[in-house]
Amino acid sequence: MKARLFLAAAAGAVAFFPSPALAWGKTGHRVVAAIADTQLSGLARAYIREILGGAESLDEAANWPDEMRSNPEPFWQKTSTPWHYVTLNGIIYDHAPPQGDALEALNHYTATLRDPNASLSDKQTALRFIVHLVGDLHQPLHVGKCCDKGGNDVKVKWFGKDTNLHAVWDSQIVDEEQLSFTELAAKLGRHTSDADVIAWWDVNPRDWISESGEIRDGLYPPAPPKGAKGTKGAPAVPELSYGYVYKFTPVMERRLQQAGVRLAAYLNEIYAKPLATEPPR
Template sequence: MKYLLAFLILSQTLLASEDWGQNGHRTVGETAEQYLKSKVSKKINRILNGQSIADASTYADEIKSDSAYDKYKPWHYANIPFDQTYSEADKNPKGDIVYGIEECIRNLKYEELSKEKEQFYLKMLIHLVGDMHQPLHFGLKEDKGANDFKVKWFYSPTNLHSVWDTKMIESYNMSYTELADSLPELSKMEIKVIKTGTLLDWVEQNRDLTREVYKSAEANENLSYRYMYDWFGVSQLQMKKAGIRLAVILNDIYS
């Protein structure tokens, strides 16, 4: 029994270490709630049977442990050479994060779905829009999206992808509601600019940041307080953008 318990705890730890972890995704979901139209919020509440967007946001990571959902794993990222746009680059024949978002939107807008299927695509969409704004989900294929970009975080071995997924957020030591409340205050004009553009426009904006993040550290470098000072505000802004843009997409689907 104790071995089973240890396995379950380890499994949850591994799940929580991917794709902005639980706090990052729930912060995006909590933020999106603030920008939903009232009618849309009620529709989503019915679809999710009262579950909040924040709670639903981690579903796509939770199902990774079930091999029945293996075909959706490539939906969490896209590996693109830095000298090409997403449109120019060769696509993963198994799909990628842009394909996944578009497929979720298409199903939710145009298909006659069962309640179960509608919940599935909605939960996937909520999660993938969050992933899209974690810049290393557009990392390079040769280092697996910076998972093989080895660094240290306060002298503990890790990788650059993990720093952006969880390490900085964990170091901030806040609940997702506290983190959502701490995100930067934006003017109406700043929010309008974030809402403007197509999905591919947003992808390329995030990829501009991906290039900068790759230059933010050297291999095996120890990252600590200075890195937090320089980059955590950027991470917070990305979570804010993800929440606002998720609301834009959901308002369009359900209005």
């Protein structure tokens, strides 16, 4: 019943982000899951294997909520769209809008994993969403502000090609180094100290949201001078290239590291002790 009410409340709402807003892209989400996988407790790993089965890894599950947005069903085309981000002015999260948001979805799916009456299919959906949403909340432009749709409306050039600031942070800055997700996850794992893990081990999503909100505004490039013209006389837009990469790659990598650590912490917290019943079969 709670699930149906949650879906009904979200259905029919207008999202503030356009549907292509996919946090981190495929590489980033897989990196987050791969980092988390190295820090799972034995109990959490056992429950995850029971839910996903032996053929699906955590990093494979990470992009499923984005991949399913190609499904023409109304749930994927309309209802679930606002569940990939939150919107706030400043850095303190207040409450979800009527259509729901990423934090409300995270809470909903966490309850599903803990529900002894939930079906295996529901738990699979819940786990895949949780893996994805923890990554989303660490992408600073998925903690959007009014009213540029998380940077989707901020037009920029990335090494001379037209794009927008949101797309830069979803994929382009992550993929600039041209590492596979396993290579990038291994690199970031080597550069995550025990002290980092201790400092970042935080299961409160509101803290992650506030961190992203603090980072977000600093990612916006200066606007060109008023009246400046770009290619073919069009209004000039910020040109992002090596200088932006140099300045913000450490920020991007730190958020991926933190998301991986927090995902492990969050899943370990859910499975801190055996649940009331055996895992679903």
